[in-house]
Amino acid sequence: MKELVKKLTEAFGPSGEENKIREVILDEIKDYADEVRVDVLGNIIARKKGAGEKLMLAAHMDEVGVIVTNIDDKGFLRFSNIGGISPFTLIGERVVFENGTVGVFGMEKMDDIKDLKLNKMFIDIGARTKEEAQKKVRIGDKAVYYRNCDIIGDYVTAKALDDRAGCAVLIKVLQNVKSSRFDTYFVFTVQEEVGLRGAKTSAFGIGPDLAIAVDVTKTGDTPESEKMAVELGKGPAVKIMDRSVICHPKIREMLIDSAEKNNIPYQLEVLEMGGTDTGAIHLTKDGVPSGCLSIPTRYIHTPSEMASIDDMEKAVELLLYVLEK
Known part of the structure; x- marks a missing residue:
């Protein structure tokens, strides 16, 4: 799990630019699914055939990032956010573009740091002129935090654990499931951070009977x-609700019952802000009974998110029990 999480989190993949992380995931799952395809938006849909109900398991592969909106005469880049990013998180941090160009966040002089906004910041890529900068980046190019993944005991800290942690869980479930009682679709979605978009279209195409x-x-x-x-470290969390969904009792109780019968530690989660792919999936067509299994994570949407490897492994164990038992 540690090696997989490191490989996933260090891959490039902001919303709308998931090519590199998609290739990493495809390489991990290609020998384990009965069918694998990439849909028109870029979602990976891997099927493990079964005779039962159609179950959709989803984790998003995109990460938060920034996008270039302007290049000034001195070669400094102005930018906007892709997903939820606080300007206070960015001070002195570095980003990397898909072509390997590295930049540093800077900010304008201001009387009160409380006034800091993204439009008061810039990215310095070491260019001296606009023309020099344009040889490295273009308007619309995207960048992500430039950070390595580090293992600290049982904990892992990295960029993009939101939601490469979930991707790692689904990959391990797919690699280890023997015989599922469901017709299971493992979906690695795009553009979750900008509106749950990949989940919406992939769920419509699959038409699942239930989803997690x-x-x-x-x-x-x-x-x-x-x-x-x-x-952290007390097991995966069974979501009760967030701002995008009230999880269906059927799925919620299935996860809780499976955890208790198999002596898997779990927690209950009520998230007062934010949402997940569950919010889009459960509104598909005439409705899909849906739930969510969450990986507790500190410092979300920063360059140093932190989660427990054991919580991820327990999530794999729980989902395998759901699928097989």
Whole structure:
């Protein structure tokens, strides 16, 4: 799991530019699925045939990033966000573009740091003129945090654990499932961070009878954090609701019952902000009973998200039990 998470998180893949991370995932799953295809939006849909109901398992492969909106005469780049990014997270951080160009975030002089906004920041790629910068990047080019993945005991810290952690879980489930009681579709979706777009179209195409998304969720276990009954290292969290969905009781109880019967530690999650692919899937066609299994994660949407390897492995164990038992 550690090696897989490192490989996934260090791959490039902001929303709308998932080519590189898609190739990494395809290479991991190609020998384990009965069918694999990439749809017109770029979602990976891998099928493990079974005689039962049609189950969709989803994890998004895109990550937050930035996009170039302007290049000034001195070669500095102005940018906008792709997904939820705080300007305070960016000060002094580095980004990397798909072609390998590295940049550093800088900010304009201001009287009060509280006034910091993205439009008061820029990216410095070491260019001296606009023409020099244009040889490296173009308007519309995307970049992601430039950070390695590090293992700290049982914990992992990296960019893009949202949601490469979920992708790692689905890959391991697909690699280890023997005989599923469902006709199972493993879907690695695109453009979740900008509106759950890949989940919406892939679910429409599949038409599942039920669905489970695997994504990250916030925790309440750091000093003076907001109160939330989720902690690292205490097992995956069964989502009750977030701002995009109230999870279907059938799926919620199936996950809880499976965890309890197999002595797998789990937590219950009520997320007061944000959403996941579940929010788009459950509204597909005439409705899909849907739920979500969450990986507790600290510092979401920063260059150093943190999660527990054991929580991911327990999520794999739980989903295998759901599929096989």
